[in-house]
Amino acid sequence: MSFFYHEYISQEQLDGFDKYKYSAIDTNPLSVYVLHPFWDVVVKILPKWIAPNLLTLSGFLLLVLNYILLAYYDFEFFASSPHQKHIPGWVWVVAGTLNFLAYTLDGVDGKQARRTGSSSPLGGTLVMTLPMSLYNVYRAYCSHTLKQSSLLQGLLPLFTPILLFVLCYLWGVRARGTILEVQPRLFYWLVGTYFSNITCKLIVCQMSCTRCQAFNWLLVPLIATVLAVCNGFVGEYEVQLLFALTTFVTLAHIHYGVCVVRQLCLHFRVRAFSLKKMNSE
Structure with missing residues (x-):
């Protein structure tokens, strides 16, 4: 190799x-009052033996899966066209869930690194x-x-x-x-x-x-x-x-x-x- x-x-x-x-200040109200408090709760659920980078990679793989799913059901980006074949509602539910999980994993990986002392x-x-x-x-x-x-x-x-x-x-x-x-x-x-x-x-x-x-x-x-x-x-x-x-x-x-x-x-x-x-x- x-x-x-x-x-x-x-x-x-x-x-x-x-x-x-690392030095970053996030003053976005959505991040300060919603996202970070939510991520603080999520990261405490994760076992301490999980490596932060594994969370990052998992989030990426979820995005790839989301891309493959949408590519299969809407290859030509015609989902909003009235002549497009109907796309099952569960596809959009799964796509939204995958995006949410990927974004959450991306938000907690840094917190997991600080929590495990592996930054x-x-x-x-x-x-x-x-x-x-x-x-x-x-x-x-x-x-x-x-x-x-x-x-x-x-x-x-x-x-x-x-x-x-x-x-x-x-x-x-x-x-x-x-x-x-x-x-x-x-x-x-x-x-x-x-x-x-x-x-x-x-x-x-x-x-x-x-x-x-x-x-x-x-x-x-x-x-x-x-x-x-x-x-x-x-x-x-x-x-x-x-x-x-x-x-x-x-x-x-x-x-x-x-x-x-x-x-x-x-x-x-x-x-x-x-x-x-x-x-x-």
Whole structure:
């Protein structure tokens, strides 16, 4: 397995992780008076032997299950159309329940970490497998960067997501094919995976107080694909190309996530989904 292992985090970033301290203030009334009190009750029900990262991963898997469920019953996003085949009511009940449980697990994992004395930067980086809000991460990144560097450095993280949106727009609207009509879910998955990878790399930079790269090299095959599609070089093989690109990007993102988690586990001598420490040897 070491043949497939790659160290994505630099030594400078590892040194930055050593100095990282979690600091966040949530003043949202909904969070203060409803969500956090509810999570405080829920976390006390959980056994202390459950690792916080296991809660985070479980929440992510619930979201994946939710996506699969909705993709099966509403593949083309036509649920609100009067001509759409009726979707059973239980589907929406299950979808809402899965979302609620996933959000709850995401809310209690940090509390479980503090409760078990297992807080570490690893917990913060494990969210790379989850759908993240780029705005929140970018704001946290800028709060440090703009104090230490220039305005241009603070704007660098915006280049890659903007380029991603432009490329996806060109493919979905300007291309000669009808990819959004034929494979809307797959296209949605591709964009979401790209967005997740971009956000995750920004999380690493934000937590390690290091500069973010202006360009994500994972966009190179997307650039080549969009150029080929828009210039008519693909023809009837556009769907097959989408499948190939989505498979590649998904595997690349999984590889990134697994390798980063493993690298941080080795660095901090902890186990990702267990409260047991690694041997000191």
